[in-house]
Amino acid sequence: MKFAMYFMGEYVAMNTASAVIITMIFGGYQIPWVSTEMLQENFSIFAISIMLIMPIIVSILIRWMQKNNTVRPSVATDDGRNFETKVLTIVMIGMTLLVEAILIYLAFLTDSALANSLAITLFQIAVFVVKLMMFNMFFILIRWTVPRFRYDQVQKLGWYYLLPLSLFNLAITAIIIVGVTS
Amino acid sequence: MSIKVTKRHGHSFRDKLYLPAIYDGVKVTFKHLFHNVTNINEVDTLRYPEEQPTDITSRWRGLHRLTHRADDSVACVACFMCATACPSNCIFIEATEREDGHDEKMPASFFIDTLECVFCGYCVEACPCDAIRMDTGIFSLTGNKREDFVMDKEQLLSHKGAYGEEISCARD
Ligand code: SF4
Ligand code: SF4
Numbered sequence: 001m002k003f004a005m006y007f008m009g010e011y012v013a014m015n016t017a018s019a020v021i022i023t024m025i026f027g028g029y030q031i032p033w034v035s036t037e038m039l040q041e042n043f044s045i046f047a048i049s050i051m052l053i054m055p056i057i058v059s060i061l062i063r064w065m066q067k068n069n070t071v072r073p074s075v076a077t078d079d080g081r082n083f084e085t086k087v088l089t090i091v092m093i094g095m096t097l098l099v100e101a102i103l104i105y106l107a108f109l110t111d112s113a114l115a116n117s118l119a120i121t122l123f124q125i126a127v128f129v130v131k132l133m134m135f136n137m138f139f140i141l142i143r144w145t146v147p148r149f150r151y152d153q154v155q156k157l158g159w160y161y162l163l164p165l166s167l168f169n170l171a172i173t174a175i176i177i178v179g180v181t182s
Numbered sequence: 183m184s185i186k187v188t189k190r191h192g193h194s195f196r197d198k199l200y201l202p203a204i205y206d207g208v209k210v211t212f213k214h215l216f217h218n219v220t221n222i223n224e225v226d227t228l229r230y231p232e233e234q235p236t237d238i239t240s241r242w243r244g245l246h247r248l249t250h251r252a253d254d255s256v257a258c259v260a261c262f263m264c265a266t267a268c269p270s271n272c273i274f275i276e277a278t279e280r281e282d283g284h285d286e287k288m289p290a291s292f293f294i295d296t297l298e299c300v301f302c303g304y305c306v307e308a309c310p311c312d313a314i315r316m317d318t319g320i321f322s323l324t325g326n327k328r329e330d331f332v333m334d335k336e337q338l339l340s341h342k343g344a345y346g347e348e349i350s351c352a353r354d
């Protein structure tokens with residue numbers, strides 16, 4: 001348990017780092033090039049695209065589950081996983097139907113701005129979580145690829161290449177800002 | 183004779199940047215990840231306990247057993263050779279007189295503390311009577327308390343050999 005706490009701390013740190021990176025650099029809870037106001041103004045387009053995309057994602061997930069949540073064919077003893085797949089399929093389809101129903105209600109049957117904002121907020125939370133997971137995945141991929149980096153190489157990379165690059169970036173930004181504003 | 187010169191890597195600008203190489207590595211890792219996630223049943227990992235190992239050979243040292251004679255009596259003659267050879271001192275034998283006409287001695291009790299056992303197989307090699315063997319193929323031993331892991335004579339006698347030859351080769 002002590003080791004589990006230590007290891008979990010490692011992953012909590014990873015999540016925090018991802019969250020900070022996303023908030024600072026990768027647009028937080030927004031989808032790229034789409035602002036909250038745009039979503040609110042074009043709510044029916046937003047709702048319809050969600051209604052179209054969600055079944056596609058869910059069907060991909062279900063197909064993945066049917067293919068992979070099985071015991072190897074050579075050991076045909078276990079029905080527990082088939083049962084699990086069945087239950088999860090029903091749950092996922094039910095959830096999709098629920099979301100679709102809510103979206104249809106919001107988009108066509110009511111025009112309460114508050115409800116629309118709430119739906120958009122929930123969607124943006126989901127966007128943030130997806131981004132967070134993508135960054136965690138990226139962290140893990142790097143860890144798998146370079147499990148033991150050489151510290152001198154990291155130092156060299158930082159001091160010789162990344163620091164000059166960021167200074168260069170600073171200079172360019174300054175020139176552009178001064179050039180544009182003056 | 184010419185001297186063979188090995189070309190060293192890591193001096194080009196691309197190598198010194200490190201990031202291109204890491205990018206190539208990430209590509210390989212991601213390819214494996216994607217393939218494994220989409221074809222989970224092709225991963226060579228045993229789905230224990232639904233799948234059981236199939237590669238346990240007859241020479242593999244599993245849990246101990248005490249062999250029998252042809253008339254089903256215990257083959258052990260309580261000579262203490264195994265207990266003496268055991269590097270972890272986890273065999274505890276108590277000898278008693280034998281009345282059934284086979285030999286003079288037999289174990290009254292025979293305990294192996296499998297929590298201390300290192301599964302070295304020295305007891306099997308030391309035994310002059312082929313009375314103790316590790317060919318049961320049993321690799322997983324579970325219990326709720328430490329006492330569950332101390333095998334007594336009856337338990338050891340009840341284990342079956344996984345590869346034939348039920349009776350002792352040296353005592354009949
Ligand atoms: S396998 Fe080795 S440690 Fe275990 S009982 Fe036999 S001699 Fe002792
Ligand atoms: S198991 Fe073999 S070595 Fe051990 S006491 Fe019995 S006869 Fe002797």
